Each structure stands twice: as C-alpha cells, then as structure tokens.
Amino acid sequence: MKILRTPEAMRSFSDRQRRQGKSIGFVPTMGALHRGHLSLIQRARQENDCTVVSIFVNPLQFGPKEDFNRYPRPAAKDDRLCRQAGVNALYRPTVAAMYPVGYATQVEVRGLSDRLCGRFRPGHFQGVATVVLKLFEAATPDRAYFGEKDFQQLTILRRMATDLNLPVRIVGCPTIREADGLALSSRNAYLGPEERRLAPLLNEALTIGAMLCRKRGMTPARARSAAIRRIQSIPGVRIDYVEVVDPETLSPVRRLQGPMRIAAAIRVGKTRLIDNIAAFCDD
Numbered sequence: 492m493k494i495l496r497t498p499e500a501m502r503s504f505s506d507r508q509r510r511q512g513k514s515i516g517f518v519p520t521m522g523a524l525h526r527g528h529l530s531l532i533q534r535a536r537q538e539n540d541c542t543v544v545s546i547f548v549n550p551l552q553f554g555p556k557e558d559f560n561r562y563p564r565p566a567a568k569d570d571r572l573c574r575q576a577g578v579n580a581l582y583r584p585t586v587a588a589m590y591p592v593g594y595a596t597q598v599e600v601r602g603l604s605d606r607l608c609g610r611f612r613p614g615h616f617q618g619v620a621t622v623v624l625k626l627f628e629a630a631t632p633d634r635a636y637f638g639e640k641d642f643q644q645l646t647i648l649r650r651m652a653t654d655l656n657l658p659v660r661i662v663g664c665p666t667i668r669e670a671d672g673l674a675l676s677s678r679n680a681y682l683g684p685e686e687r688r689l690a691p692l693l694n695e696a697l698t699i700g701a702m703l704c705r706k707r708g709m710t711p712a713r714a715r716s717a718a719i720r721r722i723q724s725i726p727g728v729r730i731d732y733v734e735v736v737d738p739e740t741l742s743p744v745r746r747l748q749g750p751m752r753i754a755a756a757i758r759v760g761k762t763r764l765i766d767n768i769a770a771f772c773d774d
C-alpha cells in the first residue's frame with residue numbers, strides 16, 4: 492500500500508494508474524476507521540481496479556467550539572485496517588498541504604447546505620464540499636463512495652458533482668449498524684457506558700416515524716411528533732431536529748407520498764449523534 496502525503500503525490504499516483512488503464516475507486520474519510528468505512532472500501536474494491544482511501548480530519552468543516560482537536564486519530568490502526576482491506580493507496584495529507592498559507596477558496600452548495608444539520612453547524616457543509624472537491628482533484632476517481640449515514644452530505648456532494656460536471660460517479664452505500672441499531676460512527680467512542688446504552692433510541696425513534704409514514708391517514712407532522720416523543724421519553728437527551736424530508740431537496744414534506752427520508756440529530760451528553768432512514772408511502 493502506497494502512502495501519499497501531498498496533492499501532487501496523490502495526483503501522480505492516480506495519473507500512473509490511469510495510464511495503465513485502471514479505474515479508480517475512492518473512499519474519503521476522517522479516519523478512526525470502523526466497519527462502516529470498511530463496507531465502503533469493500534464496495535470500491537469490487538467495482539474498481541484500484542482503491543484509494545483518504546484520511547484527513549478537515550479543520551474547515553468543524554465549528555470553533557466543535558471537536559476538531561479531540562477527534563480520534565489512531566493512525567497506526569487505520570494503516571493496518573487499510574492494508575488488511577486491500578487498499579492500494581492511502582492519501583493522508585497534512586493540513587498545511589491542503590490549506591497552505593493564503594488559502595482562500597470555499598465551495599458552497601446553496602440551499603441544501605442550510606437545512607437539517609446545516610442549521611446547527613453553520614459552515615460545515617461548505618467545509619465538506621470544499622475538501623471533497625480538493626480530494627477529487629488529487630485522486631481523480633472514476634467512482635467515489637459515501638455512506639447514507641451522512642445523508643445530507645451525500646445529497647450535497649451529488650449536487651456538487653452534477654453542478655460542476657465532475658467526471659466522477661457518486662455512489663451511496665447503506666448505513667452499517669450495531670446489533671442494537673446504533674449507526675456506527677467514529678464519534679460513538681465519545682459515549683460513556685450509560686450514554687451508549689441510551690444511544691440506540693435515535694434509530695428506534697426514526698423507525699417508529701418511518702412506520703407511521705406508511706399508515707393510511709397519517710400526516711408528516713404526526714409521524715414526526717411520534718419520533719420526537721420517543722426521544723423525549725429519555726431525560727437528558729436533547730433534540731437538534733427531527734424532520735421528514737424529500738430525499739433530493741431535503742425540504743420538509745407537506746404530505747406523505749413516495750420515497751422520503753426521516754432524519755434526526757440528538758445530543759446525548761456532550762456527543763452529537765445523527766441518523767436517518769428511508770420512509771415510503773404508496774398512498
């Protein structure tokens with residue numbers, strides 16, 4: 492496995508692969524790899540000749556009071572997991588290589604970025620879109636793999652790829668969960684034992700909401716309220732949002748119809764957890 496530390500080194504690796512006629516599958520991550528990340532890597536391996544993973548904790552997408560400094564960075568373990576998973580190149584740029592002194596450009600996908608998590612994390616999705624465009628420019632993938640776990644991110648990146656005519660297929664992959672329903676996340680490591688016990692509540696509440704969305708005579712407001720009530724039944728858990736949205740525009744649906752997404756963010760102690768699931772109504 493090659494380890495690459497600068498955009499130039501990444502780009503010349505990718506150019507070499509392409510000259511050999513190889514297709515490139517790319518999995519951008521912030522590291523602290525878990526089975527969710529590994530499922531994306533496996534899919535990339537199945538569909539491409541060469542698999543590139545990036546690990547970069549991107550300062551641009553963290554707010555001033557967020558967890559950039561304490562975000563887990565188990566570099567040696569991540570290396571080993573990538574090797575074991577059959578990754579061909581690990582792109583691990585430094586902050587200085589990504590954002591040298593004088594760096595000034597940001598990408599904004601308007602509208603989509605202000606909804607859901609965007610309301611609580613101003614600037615977050617600009618940071619995400621910017622870093623992903625820069626990573627694409629260096630890795631020049633044919634296909635890039637993102638988890639549905641971060642559904643808003645996936646939707647925004649699809650929009651960016653379309654709007655900027657990027658020659659990359661954005662592939663969405665299903666959320667990998669623990670046996671009790673909690674979506675795998677690097678941030679789950681922050682949860683204390685009691686918080687970890689409560690955390691599956693989020694998926695439970697969304698499942699209740701999605702089930703109600705199928706029911707005849709139901710409204711989005713009532714499905715949403717049922718999910719909210721379930722979360723509020725646990726003291727000490729705070730809600731950022733619970734919404735039933737259109738999966739493309741991410742705007743709240745007015746009536747239950749066709750494919751929808753029910754998405755939520757809650758705070759358990761100091762840890763912010765997000766999750767979302769598909770909801771469908773064929774009325």
Ligand code: AMP
Nearest residue numbers: 520521522527637638640641666667675
């Ligand atoms: P992160 O390292 O958290 O930035 O995530 C890197 C990629 O892995 C993103 O595309 C995430 O959506 C995806 N991912 C994170 N957790 C999961 C999960 N539980 N299941 C599937 N994909 C995930």
